[in-house]
Amino acid sequence: MDPQPVSVSSRPLLHAGLGRHSGRQGAWWGAPAQALGAALGCALALAGCGEPQPPSELRQVQAVSDQLLRANGIRTTPIRFALEAGETAPYWAQKAGLCKASKQETDAGDACEHWAHLSPADAETPAHRQVNRLSYLLGTASARTYAHGLITFDRSFFLVHGDDQGALRCVVAHELTHFLRRHGFLSSRAVNGAWKDLPEQQRQRALATLSQTQELAADRNAMLMTAIAGHDPVLCVQQLQNGAQLDADYAPEAPLESHPGYVRRLASARAYLKGPLQRDLAAWRQAEGKRGGLQEGSAPRWSWDPNDQLLTVRTLPERRVSP
Numbered sequence: 048m049d050p051q052p053v054s055v056s057s058r059p060l061l062h063a064g065l066g067r068h069s070g071r072q073g074a075w076w077g078a079p080a081q082a083l084g085a086a087l088g089c090a091l092a093l094a095g096c097g098e099p100q101p102p103s104e105l106r107q108v109q110a111v112s113d114q115l116l117r118a119n120g121i122r123t124t125p126i127r128f129a130l131e132a133g134e135t136a137p138y139w140a141q142k143a144g145l146c147k148a149s150k151q152e153t154d155a156g157d158a159c160e161h162w163a164h165l166s167p168a169d170a171e172t173p174a175h176r177q178v179n180r181l182s183y184l185l186g187t188a189s190a191r192t193y194a195h196g197l198i199t200f201d202r203s204f205f206l207v208h209g210d211d212q213g214a215l216r217c218v219v220a221h222e223l224t225h226f227l228r229r230h231g232f233l234s235s236r237a238v239n240g241a242w243k244d245l246p247e248q249q250r251q252r253a254l255a256t257l258s259q260t261q262e263l264a265a266d267r268n269a270m271l272m273t274a275i276a277g278h279d280p281v282l283c284v285q286q287l288q289n290g291a292q293l294d295a296d297y298a299p300e301a302p303l304e305s306h307p308g309y310v311r312r313l314a315s316a317r318a319y320l321k322g323p324l325q326r327d328l329a330a331w332r333q334a335e336g337k338r339g340g341l342q343e344g345s346a347p348r349w350s351w352d353p354n355d356q357l358l359t360v361r362t363l364p365e366r367r368v369s370p
């Protein structure tokens with residue numbers, strides 16, 4: 048499988064960009080305070096000691112995702128979650144002289160781009176640790192979805208959102224929607240199929256229009272998934288509002304941007320909350336009644352790979368191999 052995100056524009060990723068809240072620091076299990084906490088936890092729990100644990104940020108993601116997946120009866124191919132250094136890391140890496148980009152890469156504007164996707168858990172030198180720290184303190188707090196089922200968060204997301212589970216739930220539901228509805232694939236298919244012979248500017252405009260439509264759909268469905276899971280969908284509207292304010296994002300609509308402007312996003316979410324959400328919720332409940340609820344064997348199963356710093360959830364029943 049191609050490990051790269053679907054790349055259909057100069058902004059290759061679908062992401063939430065949903066703003067900031069106050070937060071906390073030092074969430075890594077490798078940190079001394081965390082190691083002490085883990086040791087005390089082991090001594091008290093007397094079970095599961097020695098098992099590698101995901102960082103606390105991904106444990107928060109697991110908690111809200113598990114409930115969303117269960118409540119919404121989602122069964123799909125594996126979904127994976129990871130942390131990334133974040134979108135500002137290439138800038139800091141370049142400043143620190145750690146980036147060995149070719150002139151061609153620099154001219155193309157993607158010098159050191161891979162630094163954004165490095166795991167924040169890995170840093171062997173003081174300079175690299177400083178890049179991670181600056182990316183964490185001054186990051187864009189974004190989340191994004193790759194077409195092959197990987198959802199990543201800049202670690203700075205958890206600095207600004209802190210323990211705000213409502214915000215995290217809305218963002219996870221938004222990203223899950225991108226994956227479940229195959230938004231990346233549909234964009235790529237349009238760009239490389241129906242629109243492939245359009246003049247470049249028209250093609251970019253068509254792609255932006257489609258992407259913005261997908262973003263609004265993901266916002267709406269995040270509210271529906273949140274309501275199905277028994278939480279107040281108003282939190283998602285508040286999240287959009289807080290996010291825009293904390294990002295100081297009051298930019299006018301840009302026709303070639305992947306995301307609609309804050310004003311349109313907020314208006315769309317409020318309009319959905321006023322009526323269509325209740326209609327969709329009733330339709331979902333009716334359909335769920337016919338399906339008979341969560342099927343046996345489809346409860347989410349989680350695993351953590353410490354080598355790749357990857358949290359995976361499986362929702363399809365395990366295949367039974369015949370003897």
Ligand SMILES: [Zn+2]
Nearest residue numbers: 061062063262
């Ligand atoms: Zn999105």
